[in-house]
Amino acid sequence: MTRRSPNAADPTLRSLLWRLVGRWLYRWSFHNFYRLRHALLVLHGARLGPNTKFRRTVRIDRPWNLGAGELAMIGDHAVLHARAPLTIGDRSVVSQLAVITTEVRDPAQSGHPSTAAPIVIEDDCWVAADCLVLPGSIVRAGTVIGARSVVEGELPAGCVAVGDPAVPRRRRYWRIGDRLAPVADDADDPADSSSVD
Numbered sequence: 001m002t003r004r005s006p007n008a009a010d011p012t013l014r015s016l017l018w019r020l021v022g023r024w025l026y027r028w029s030f031h032n033f034y035r036l037r038h039a040l041l042v043l044h045g046a047r048l049g050p051n052t053k054f055r056r057t058v059r060i061d062r063p064w065n066l067g068a069g070e071l072a073m074i075g076d077h078a079v080l081h082a083r084a085p086l087t088i089g090d091r092s093v094v095s096q097l098a099v100i101t102t103e104v105r106d107p108a109q110s111g112h113p114s115t116a117a118p119i120v121i122e123d124d125c126w127v128a129a130d131c132l133v134l135p136g137s138i139v140r141a142g143t144v145i146g147a148r149s150v151v152e153g154e155l156p157a158g159c160v161a162v163g164d165p166a167v168p169r170r171r172r173y174w175r176i177g178d179r180l181a182p183v184a185d186d187a188d189d190p191a192d193s194s195s196v197d
Contacts, residue, residue, distance in 0.1 A: 011045070014064050018044045022063070029056050041066065048072075049090060065102070068092075069123065084116040084135065089123035095147075100133040122157070124183075131166075142172055142183035158183030 022044050029036050034053045042048055045064030053073045058080065060066060065082035068074070069090035076096040080086060083103035094100065103116040117136035121127065125139050128147040133139070138154040145151055146162030146169075155161050159168035173180040 010062060011064055014045055015062075018063060023060070026060075027056055031056055055096075075129075083114075085118040087119070088121045089125065089141065091123060092121050092125040092127075094121075094127045095129040095131075097130045098127050098133070099131070100127070102135050104135055127151075144172060 022040050026037055026040050029040075033056075037054050037056065038048055038052055041054065041060070041063045047067040049068060049070035049072065051071050052068045053071075054060075054068075055074060055076045055078075057076045058074045058078045060080045060082065062082040065085050066080060066088075067085065068088040069092065071091045072088045072093070074080070074088075074094045075098070078094050078096060079099040079101070080094075081099070081101035081103060086100060086102055088094065100119060100121075102119050103114055105112040106115050115135065119133055119135065119137050121133070121139045122141040122143075124142045126144045127133060127139070128145055128149070130148045131145050132150045133145075134150070134152040136153070137151045139145065139151065140155060140157035142158040143155050144160045145155070145166055146160065148164075149162050149166040150164040151161070151166045153165070155166060156168055158172045160170050160172055161168045172183040174183060
């Protein structure tokens with residue numbers, strides 16, 4: 001896992017504007033003002049696709065390290081702690097109370113220094129309620145993480161993963177007419193899957 005120093009400087013002006021103005025406007029916006037929250041996040045450096053939906057109770061500490069694709073949705077009371085880059089793919093969902101953190105303390109070292117590493121959640125994923133995603137994690141396309149699971153490391157594409165730590169339990173399938181097709185690594189078009197059970 002590539003780690004970066006959490007002491008790297010945040011952009012001073014953006015950081016100041018976000019902490020003093022941006023996050024308060026974000027939190028006090030009406031619950032269905034998704035475009036306003038989208039604009040506030042982009043203004044503070046977030047890279048967001050069209051039609052992303054962030055609930056007003058989502059806690060974001062560094063929007064300039066956040067990227068979310070088209071139709072990504074982040075549920076109520078989710079926490080996006082983005083000391084390092086945090087990327088959420090197209091059509092992915094982070095459910096309520098989930099915590100995605102790119103920074104943790106290292107209990108194995110004296111003084112418990114902070115370590116940070118990027119997190120990538122690819123397209124068509126679902127991080128269910130109350131999950132914890134730790135630094136350096138990669139959730140491959142089409143994966144579902146069951147409620148209250150802990151993700152550390154890489155999860156393969158097109159599976160259902162649960163537990164502490166989260167491990168793949170079974171494959172995911174698309175229903176195409178009257179047949180099932182495994183969710184492929186390229187989760188954009190399930191009709192293109194060649195292997196069908």
